[in-house]
Amino acid sequence: MPKLYDYVLSGSCYKVRLMTALLGVTYETQAIDFYPGREHKSPAMLALNPLGQLPVFEDYGLVLRDAQAILCHLANRHDPAGTWLPRDQRFGQVMMWLGFAGGELMAVSAARMVSMLGYPGDLEALRAKGRMAMRVIEDHLSDRQLAGGIWAVGDTPTIADIALFPYVMLSHDAGIGHEDYPAINLWQRQVRRLPGFVGMPGIPDYF
Amino acid sequence: MSSDWTPIALSRDVPDGVTRAVCLEGSELVIWRGAGEAHVWEDRCPHRGMRLSLGFVRDGALNCLYHGWQYGASSSCVRIPAHPDLTVPPTIKANAYPTCEAGGLIWVGKEGAGALPALPATTTPVLSLAVATDGIEAQGLMRDLDGGRLHVFWHRVRPGKVMLHGVIEGSADVSRVAALMRQIRTQYEEGVAA
Amino acid sequence: MSLTTDQAALDQWYVLGAVSHFPFGTPVETGLLGEPVTVTRRDDGVTVIGAGRSLPVRTTYNHVWTSFGTPARDIFALPEATEPDRRWLYCGGVRVAASGLRLIENFLDLAHFPYVHTDILGSEEKPEVAKYEVEQRRDVDEIWATKCEFFQPKAAAASDGGQISQYMYRVVSPFNVMLYKTPPTAPNRWDVIALFVQPVDETHSIAHPFMLVIDPTSTDAEIIAFQQMIFLQDKIVLENQRPALLPLQPGRETPTRADLSSVLYRRWLKEKALTFGTEPRTDGVAAGA
Numbered sequence: 001m002p003k004l005y006d007y008v009l010s011g012s013c014y015k016v017r018l019m020t021a022l023l024g025v026t027y028e029t030q031a032i033d034f035y036p037g038r039e040h041k042s043p044a045m046l047a048l049n050p051l052g053q054l055p056v057f058e059d060y061g062l063v064l065r066d067a068q069a070i071l072c073h074l075a076n077r078h079d080p081a082g083t084w085l086p087r088d089q090r091f092g093q094v095m096m097w098l099g100f101a102g103g104e105l106m107a108v109s110a111a112r113m114v115s116m117l118g119y120p121g122d123l124e125a126l127r128a129k130g131r132m133a134m135r136v137i138e139d140h141l142s143d144r145q146l147a148g149g150i151w152a153v154g155d156t157p158t159i160a161d162i163a164l165f166p167y168v169m170l171s172h173d174a175g176i177g178h179e180d181y182p183a184i185n186l187w188q189r190q191v192r193r194l195p196g197f198v199g200m201p202g203i204p205d206y207f
Numbered sequence: 208m209s210s211d212w213t214p215i216a217l218s219r220d221v222p223d224g225v226t227r228a229v230c231l232e233g234s235e236l237v238i239w240r241g242a243g244e245a246h247v248w249e250d251r252c253p254h255r256g257m258r259l260s261l262g263f264v265r266d267g268a269l270n271c272l273y274h275g276w277q278y279g280a281s282s283s284c285v286r287i288p289a290h291p292d293l294t295v296p297p298t299i300k301a302n303a304y305p306t307c308e309a310g311g312l313i314w315v316g317k318e319g320a321g322a323l324p325a326l327p328a329t330t331t332p333v334l335s336l337a338v339a340t341d342g343i344e345a346q347g348l349m350r351d352l353d354g355g356r357l358h359v360f361w362h363r364v365r366p367g368k369v370m371l372h373g374v375i376e377g378s379a380d381v382s383r384v385a386a387l388m389r390q391i392r393t394q395y396e397e398g399v400a401a
Numbered sequence: 402m403s404l405t406t407d408q409a410a411l412d413q414w415y416v417l418g419a420v421s422h423f424p425f426g427t428p429v430e431t432g433l434l435g436e437p438v439t440v441t442r443r444d445d446g447v448t449v450i451g452a453g454r455s456l457p458v459r460t461t462y463n464h465v466w467t468s469f470g471t472p473a474r475d476i477f478a479l480p481e482a483t484e485p486d487r488r489w490l491y492c493g494g495v496r497v498a499a500s501g502l503r504l505i506e507n508f509l510d511l512a513h514f515p516y517v518h519t520d521i522l523g524s525e526e527k528p529e530v531a532k533y534e535v536e537q538r539r540d541v542d543e544i545w546a547t548k549c550e551f552f553q554p555k556a557a558a559a560s561d562g563g564q565i566s567q568y569m570y571r572v573v574s575p576f577n578v579m580l581y582k583t584p585p586t587a588p589n590r591w592d593v594i595a596l597f598v599q600p601v602d603e604t605h606s607i608a609h610p611f612m613l614v615i616d617p618t619s620t621d622a623e624i625i626a627f628q629q630m631i632f633l634q635d636k637i638v639l640e641n642q643r644p645a646l647l648p649l650q651p652g653r654e655t656p657t658r659a660d661l662s663s664v665l666y667r668r669w670l671k672e673k674a675l676t677f678g679t680e681p682r683t684d685g686v687a688a689g690a
Contacts, residue, residue, distance in 0.1 A: 008626040009633055033622040035629075036422055036493030116496055116636075118607075135337075139389065142334055146381050172637065175498070179228050179364070180337035182220040189225065201633030204272055205519040206263040235643065251643045253655045258641040273638050274512045275528060288528035289512035289659040299655055 002027035002059040005048065007034035011109055011166035012067040013055040014200045019071050019162050021198045023078045027059075035117055068098040071159040084159050093153040094160045101163035104133040108167040111174035123175075130176055134184070137164060142183035150190050157194060165191050169203045211320035214312040214346075214360040214372050219332040221245055221313060226269065228260035230364045231315065235260075236304070238313055241267035244280060247315045249302035252276060253284070259301065269301075311374045312360060327358065333373035333384050340395040342369055350387065355379035357387065402602055404436035404452050404469065410677035411470030413574050416597035416609050419491035420447065420463050432601040433467070434677060440465060463489065464597065464611065474542065477573035481593045481613050490621060492610040492628045494599070499639040500678035501576045501600035502647040502670065504608055507635055508578050508596050509570050509662040511551050517634050520554045524563075527552040530659035537669060544572035544669055546662040557592070558619040558627035560585045572666060575675050576600055587615045594628070603678050604645040608632060646680040653680065 004020075006013045006029040020027055032054060033039040041052045049056045049065040056063065057070045060077065064070050075085035085094060107129035113119040114126060144150065152160040168184060171177075178185055191197070192207050199205050215229045216238055226239040228250060235250035237260040246269070250258045257273040264270070268285065270277045277286040282303035284295045305316035310326030324347070341363075348359040355377030361369045373388045375381065405411065415433055423429055423442040430439055438451035442465075449456045449467040459466040461476045481487060497504060507513070512530050514523025533549040549568035556566045569581040569591070579595035593613040598606050610628050619627075648654055649667055656664050670679070 008630045031620065031622040031626040033625055036419075036491065037622065037625070039622060115498075118494065118496055143382060143385060146333070146385055172640070177228065179230050180370070182216065182227065182335045185227055186220065186222075186225070201630050202637055204261065204517070204634075204637065206270070206272060206516065254657075255654055256642040256644065256648070257638060258643060261637070261641055272516055275516045275525070287657060288515065288525075289530040290657060291529050293657075 002057065004029045005032050005045065005054060005056040006030065007032050007040070007054050009201060010034065010054055011112075011170050011200075012053075014166045015067040015162055016055045016057055016070050016074070017200070018165070018198060019074050019084075019159065020078075022162070022194055022196045023074060023084070024196060025074065025078050066102065068102045068159075068163055071098070071163055075159050083156050084162075086154065086158065090154045090158070094158050097152050097160035098163050100133070100136070101160075101167070104129070104136070105164065105167050107133055108171050108174050108176065111176070112167075112170055115175055116173050127174060127176060130171060130174055131180075134168065134171060134176060134181060137168060138181040138183050141187045145183050145186065150187055152187075157191070161187075161191055166200070166203075173202055212307070212314040212316045212323055213362050214314050215247070215362050215370075216313045217332040217335050217372055217374070218245065218308050218311055218313055220335060224264045226260045226262060226264060228258065229362075229370075231362055233365045236315065237262075237269075239264055239269050241269065241280060245306060245308055245313050246280065246282070247304045247306040247313065248278075248282060249304070251302070253299060253301060310358075312372055327374070327376035330358070330374035330376055331378075331381060333357070333375060333381055334371070334388050336371045336373070336388055336392055337364070338369050338371055338392045338395050339367060340369055341367060343371070343395065352377075352379040352384060352387075357384055359388070359391065402432075402435045405434045405603075405677045407434075407675065407677040408470065409673045409675040410434055410575070410600075412468070412472050413470070413576065414459065414466045414468050414472050414476050415576060415599055417449065417465045417467060417599055418494055418607075418609060419611070420460050420465055421491065422493070423447065423465065431599070431607070432605075434469060434600060435602045436469070438467070462611070463491070464609070477541075477543070477577070479579075479593070479613075481591070484613075487593075487613045487615060488621075488624070490612040490614065490624050490628070492612065492625050492632070494607040494609050495629070495632060495636070496601075497606050497608055497636055497639050498604060498645065499606060499642065500604055500646045501598040501606040502678040503639055503642055503645070504596065504598050504606055504635075505572065505576060505578045506647065506663050506666060507639055508580070509546065509572070509666060510660070511549060511568070512659040513635075513638070514551055514553070517638055518631060522551070522553050522556065522631065524552060524554050532658070533661065535661045535665045537665060544570075544662070544665055546570040546665075556582070557585050557614075557616070558624045559616045570662060572669075575670060575673065584615045586617065590615055592616075600678055644680050647678055648680040650680070650682045650684050650686070 040054050107126050111126035111130050114121040114123045151157050221227050221238050221240050223240050229236045237250040238247050241264050250260050252271040261272045262270050268277045268279050275288040278301050279285045282301040284299040307314050309323050311330040311332045350357040355375050358374050360372045363369050428439045428441045441448050447458050449458050456467045515525045515528040535546045547569045553566045554563045567583045572578045576598040581591035584592045595611040597609040600606050
C-alpha cells in the first residue's frame with residue numbers, strides 16, 4: 001500500500017491527501033512531528049528525503065519527494081483515463097502551473113510559517129510576494145472565466161488546480177484575505193465540489 | 208452622479224449560493240445570493256461577531272460558519288442549531304444594508320437612499336480588479352471601444368486601494384477589454400494615469 | 402507597543418512556552434502584554450528579562466511562567482500531573498491574530514463543534530447543547546463548567562468510533578484554561594487538555610496547547626497532530642471575529658443558554674476589572690463597575 005509521511009498542517013502534504021482522495025487511492029500515513037518536533041530533519045527522515053522536507057510518498061517501491069512530482073506520479077499511475085494530467089497540448093500548461101505552485105506561490109507558505117509558527121523571515125516582504133502570486137492566479141482565472149471556463153487549464157480539473165488550491169486557500173493564515181480575488185472565489189468553490197474532496201484545518205468543510 | 212449608492216461587485220461574480228467578502232471604506236461587508244436575490248450585510252454575525260462571508264448559503268439562507276446560526280433573506284435569525292426547539296426572537300438580526308442590482312453591478316445604498324444613477328440598460332460584465340491607488344477621476348469613467356463602450360465603476364476599499372468594476376455597453380471582445388482594464392490598473396499603480 | 406498599565410492583567414502568571422522548546426544558551430525574543438521579553442535557558446535554570454528588569458520565573462508543569470506584577474495566587478494545582486501513567490505532550494506555540502480572551506472563550510464553547518470540527522468533535526446531525534452547570538469557585542478563584550456532554554464522531558487521536566463525551570472546563574486565570582474529557586481508552590478517568598495563552602499584545606496571542614493524556618497506543622506525533630488539527634480549525638474563526646477584542650458591553654453580542662460559560666467568564670473578567678484584550682466600552686461603565 002502507498003505510504004504518505006504526513007504533517008496535518010502542511011499545505012504541501014495536503015496536495016497529496018487531496019489528490020489521493022479525488023482518485024480514490026487508499027494509502028497509509030505516518031504522522032511526522034514537523035512542528036514543534038522537527039522530525040522531518042531526523043536521521044530517519046533525512047534518509048528518505050535528504051532535503052528534509054515533507055511530503056514523502058512511497059509507492060511501487062519508489063520514494064518520492066516534492067508535492068508536484070507526487071501529483072504527477074499519482075496521475076500517471078492511478079488515473080488511467082489521463083484526465084488529471086492530460087498528454088495533449090494542455091500538458092505544458094499544467095506543468096507551467098505546477099512550477100508556479102512549487103515556486104512563486106510558496107511565498108504564501110513561507111509567510112504562513114512566519115506568521116503562524118514564528119519562523120524567522122521578513123513577513124512583509126513575503127506577504128508582498130504572496131500577493132503578487134495571488135494576483136497572477138486571479139488574472140489567469142478571470143480570463144478563464146471570461147472564456148467560459150473555470151479550471152486552471154482546459155475544460156476539466158487537472159493536477160494544476162490541485163497544486164494551486166492549498167496555498168491559495170491558506171493565504172489567510174499569512175494575513176492575505178480573498179477580498180481582492182473574485183475569480184479565485186468562484187474557482188475555489190468548484191474545487192471543493194469535486195467528488196471525494198477533503199479539506200484541511202484552515203479550509204472549512206462548509207462553503 | 209448620486210453618491211447614495213456605491214457599486215461593490217459585478218452581479219456575475221456572486222451567483223446563487225455564493226458569499227463574497229468586500230471591504231468598503233474600511234468596513235467589512237458580505238454579499239450573498241439566495242433564491243436569486245443579492246443581499247449586502249455587515250460582515251458580522253450578531254452572536255459572536257464571526258464574519259458571515261466565511262459562512263455558507265443553504266436553502267436560500269445564510270449560515271454562520273461558527274455555530275450554524277441561520278439568517279433568512281429578511282436578515283432575521285431563523286435557526287440556532289444548539290437549541291433546535293427554540294423559536295428565535297425576532298430581535299436577533301444581522302445588519303442589512305439597502306441593496307440593489309442594476310447595470311450588471313451590485314450596489315449598496317445609504318439608509319433612505321434616493322434613485323440609482325442612470326445606467327446602461329444592458330451590459331456585459333468584464334472584471335472587478337483591485338488597484339493600489341486612492342481613486343480614479345470619475346465614477347463611471349468611460350472608454351470608447353470598437354462597437355461598444357467600457358464603463359469603469361469603482362469603490363474605495365481603504366485609503367490607498369480601490370476595486371474597479373468594468374462593464375461593457377454594446378458589444379466588444381471581453382478578453383481584450385479585460386486586458387485594457389489591467390492596463391488601466393498598471394497606469395494607476397505606476398502613477399502614470401492621465 | 403508598550404507594557405499595559407492594566408493591573409489586573411499584570412498581576413497574573415503567563416506561559417511563554419514549554420521549557421524543552423527553549424534552546425540552551427540562546428536568548429529567545431518574544432512578547433507579553435505589549436512588551437518585548439527575552440527568555441534564556443541555561444543549565445541552572447531559566448531567566449526572563451522584560452521592561453528592563455529580571456522577571457519572576459516558575460517552571461511549573463515543565464512550562465516557563467512569568468509575571469510583570471504580583472499575582473495574588475501561586476500557579477494553579479493540577480493533581481493529574483503526579484499520575485505516573487499520563488503522557489505529557491507539548492504541542493508547540495501557534496500565533497493567532499486575536500485577543501487572547503477570544504481564544505479562551507472559544508475553548509469553552511461546545512456549540513461550534515459540529516461546524517468547525519465537523520465529523521471529529523461534533524456532527525451537524527447532533528448540534529444540540531444540553532444544559533450544563535457553571536460556577537465560580539471563589540475559594541480558588543476559578544470558573545468551572547461541569548456536566549457538559551456532546552456527541553463526538555472522533556473524540557481523540559485513539560478513537561475508533563463515535564462517543565458521547567463528558568467534559569468539564571476549568572478557567573484558572575483570565576488567559577489559562579483547561580478541559581477534562583473522557584478518554585476513549587479509559588472511560589472512568591479524565592484526559593487533561595490545557596490551553597495556555599500568551600497575550601503578546603491586545604490582538605495577537607500565542608496559544609500553547611498542553612496535554613496530559615491517557616493513551617497507550619498513539620504515537621506522540623499522532624496526538625500532537627490531532628491537537629494541532631483541532632486548534633488550527635479554530636484559528637480561522639478566531640481571526641475572523643469582529644471586533645478582534647472581546648466585547649464586555651451588554652448588547653454587543655448575543656449569548657444563548659449554550660453560552661453560559663462565556664457569560665460567567667465575561668462577568669468574572671469584569672469583576673476583576675480586566676481590560677487588556679477587551680473592547681473599550683462606549684456605555685460609560687468603567688471596568689470593574
